[in-house]
Amino acid sequence: MEEKIEIKPVNRGKRPFFFDDPAIDQLIAIIMAMSGELSVLYDRVDTIERLLETNGGLKRKDIEKFRPSQEIEDERNVRRNEYLARLFKIITDEKTNLTPHDKMRDYSNLMKELDKT
Amino acid sequence: MTPLQEHKMLAKNNHDEDSRQSFVNDFRVHLSSNVFPGNFPAYYKRVLPQFLKNEKREPKNSNEIRKVMNKDPFYSFWSAMQRNSQEMIWSSVIDTVERQLDDLITKSKIEKPNGSLTLNPNLDIPKYNTAADIHLQPGAYHQQQVDNDVSAGAVYDKGTYIYSMGGLGTGNNAMGQITHGFFKSEFPKKEISKVLDMGCTIGGSVTYWAQKNPNVEFHAIDLGASVLRYGHARAEALGAEVHFSQQNAEKTNFDSESFDLVMSHILLHETSTSALQNIFDESFRLLKPGGIMMHLDLPQAHGVAPLESFLFEWEIYNNNEHFYGQLRKMDLVELCIKAGFNKDNIKPSSAGNFWMEEQTPYSSDDFVFPITLCIK
Numbered sequence: 180m181e182e183k184i185e186i187k188p189v190n191r192g193k194r195p196f197f198f199d200d201p202a203i204d205q206l207i208a209i210i211m212a213m214s215g216e217l218s219v220l221y222d223r224v225d226t227i228e229r230l231l232e233t234n235g236g237l238k239r240k241d242i243e244k245f246r247p248s249q250e251i252e253d254e255r256n257v258r259r260n261e262y263l264a265r266l267f268k269i270i271t272d273e274k275t276n277l278t279p280h281d282k283m284r285d286y287s288n289l290m291k292e293l294d295k296t
Numbered sequence: 297m298t299p300l301q302e303h304k305m306l307a308k309n310n311h312d313e314d315s316r317q318s319f320v321n322d323f324r325v326h327l328s329s330n331v332f333p334g335n336f337p338a339y340y341k342r343v344l345p346q347f348l349k350n351e352k353r354e355p356k357n358s359n360e361i362r363k364v365m366n367k368d369p370f371y372s373f374w375s376a377m378q379r380n381s382q383e384m385i386w387s388s389v390i391d392t393v394e395r396q397l398d399d400l401i402t403k404s405k406i407e408k409p410n411g412s413l414t415l416n417p418n419l420d421i422p423k424y425n426t427a428a429d430i431h432l433q434p435g436a437y438h439q440q441q442v443d444n445d446v447s448a449g450a451v452y453d454k455g456t457y458i459y460s461m462g463g464l465g466t467g468n469n470a471m472g473q474i475t476h477g478f479f480k481s482e483f484p485k486k487e488i489s490k491v492l493d494m495g496c497t498i499g500g501s502v503t504y505w506a507q508k509n510p511n512v513e514f515h516a517i518d519l520g521a522s523v524l525r526y527g528h529a530r531a532e533a534l535g536a537e538v539h540f541s542q543q544n545a546e547k548t549n550f551d552s553e554s555f556d557l558v559m560s561h562i563l564l565h566e567t568s569t570s571a572l573q574n575i576f577d578e579s580f581r582l583l584k585p586g587g588i589m590m591h592l593d594l595p596q597a598h599g600v601a602p603l604e605s606f607l608f609e610w611e612i613y614n615n616n617e618h619f620y621g622q623l624r625k626m627d628l629v630e631l632c633i634k635a636g637f638n639k640d641n642i643k644p645s646s647a648g649n650f651w652m653e654e655q656t657p658y659s660s661d662d663f664v665f666p667i668t669l670c671i672k
């Protein structure tokens with residue numbers, strides 16, 4: 180058998196780490212890869228459902244042959260956007276509610292405020 | 297994602313690769329429209345007030361902003377995601393190309409081409425192309441692992457389309473559409489018979505020009521053999537006649553005063569300070585009197601506010617676009633004068649997606665590229 184050719188980085192340059200602890204960067208990479216694979220899986224389930232619905236049965240090669248029409252791709256696109264919004268809600272929420280750290284009220288201050296009339 | 301226009305050389309996705317690539321595309325759209333904008337409140341509400349408190353003044357330039365923004369958790373999270381999304385582009389298309397590489401190599405050999413392909417295995421690849429994998433494409437433009445390798449071209453074709461989130465158009469030729477529309481309006485009467493495109497990669501732009509002007513002789517050069525083999529076969533598949541050759545744009549083997557137009561599309565920012573001058577010098581040498589030099593590249597820093605500059609420069613530090621940091625600050629007019637162009641014939645210009653024929657997902661937002669335009 181012929182050896183499979185692998186397209187590899189020659190010189191990536193120094194990897195930037197954005198957090199003090201590189202493990203956080205690594206975890207983000209893992210989460211993103213997982214998010215991607217979950218989305219791929221969802222599309223695959225969607226393909227299977229559609230094939231079953233139209234054909235009543237399923238051959239594996241039909242899955243490989245299936246390509247979404249523009250209409251189906253648009254549906255998937257909407258679904259992916261909703262999925263991404265749910266997934267990264269904590270980040271996008273921070274964007275709109277972002278408060279300077281020194282202005283964040285901690286619990287004890289909040290309690291004092293509650294008692295004010 | 298609207299798929300790329302099919303052609304014989306385009307590597308075919310299987311079911312899951314197709315979805316994976318669509319995911320990366322949608323993810324990058326999500327990042328740029330829903331996450332990236334958070335950098336502004338992060339700066340104005342959090343980072344800037346802290347800076348003002350500590351320093352009693354505003355940051356002077358993008359470097360000062362970088363130092364403080366690098367510590368902001370929102371900016372860090374966005375950056376980590378953006379960097380990963382860039383890596384995911386390539387990993388989502390590499391499997392597809394690896395699987396059918398043998399087949400692509402076979403298809404790239406054209407019996408009776410309309411155009412041509414001339415390779416030079418002895419060409420030295422300059423350091424600025426090998427020092428790092430530019431925009432993180434594994435192996436960059438020049439890696440060759442098998443005889444007659446076309447993988448760098450095949451990966452680039454699919455990957456840059458995702459990188460641009462469809463903005464390059466389904467023919468992967470937006471920049472060619474822009475320079476073509478711009479040129480035809482700027483020089484409506486100019487007769488051209490011979491044109492050179494420098495740093496053509498897979499010939500996205502020049503192939504578009506050739507399709508539009510079948511009676512003009514088009515030459516296209518690049519350093520990478522793999523991208524040229526692929527580009528040649530791609531142009532043939534699209535029915536365009538282009539003569540590809542492996543040459544360094546700093547010093548080519550073409551005759552002096554032999555071209556009516558010498559152009560490039562985002563080549564300059566991937567070179568070096570000395571290479572840039574050499575490329576302008578060489579363009580001048582190659583042009584007939586009255587000929588036109590037209591180099592389109594990324595925006596410069598002149599007159600840009602520090603925060604915008606800082607955000608724009610993200611790619612320099614995190615996406616291996618090193619020289620772009622220098623290019624942003626350079627005076628290109630001065631280099632044109634040094635190359636031999638008369639001051640009155642140097643016309644710094646700009647052109648954007650309003651020159652495109654095709655509607656892309658970004659047609660409503662103007663992105664504008666500066667063009668270094670000179671008449672010899």
Ligand SMILES: C[S@@+](CC[C@H](N)C(=O)[O-])C[C@H]1O[C@@H](n2cnc3c(N)ncnc32)[C@H](O)[C@@H]1O
Binds near residue numbers: 471502520523543563
């Ligand atoms: C961003 S790509 C250009 C994209 C292409 N012009 C298009 O329109 O699709 C930059 C290309 O410039 C090439 N390049 C860099 N320095 C060069 C040089 N000195 N001579 C020729 N090509 C060069 C690289 O190999 C790479 O393929």
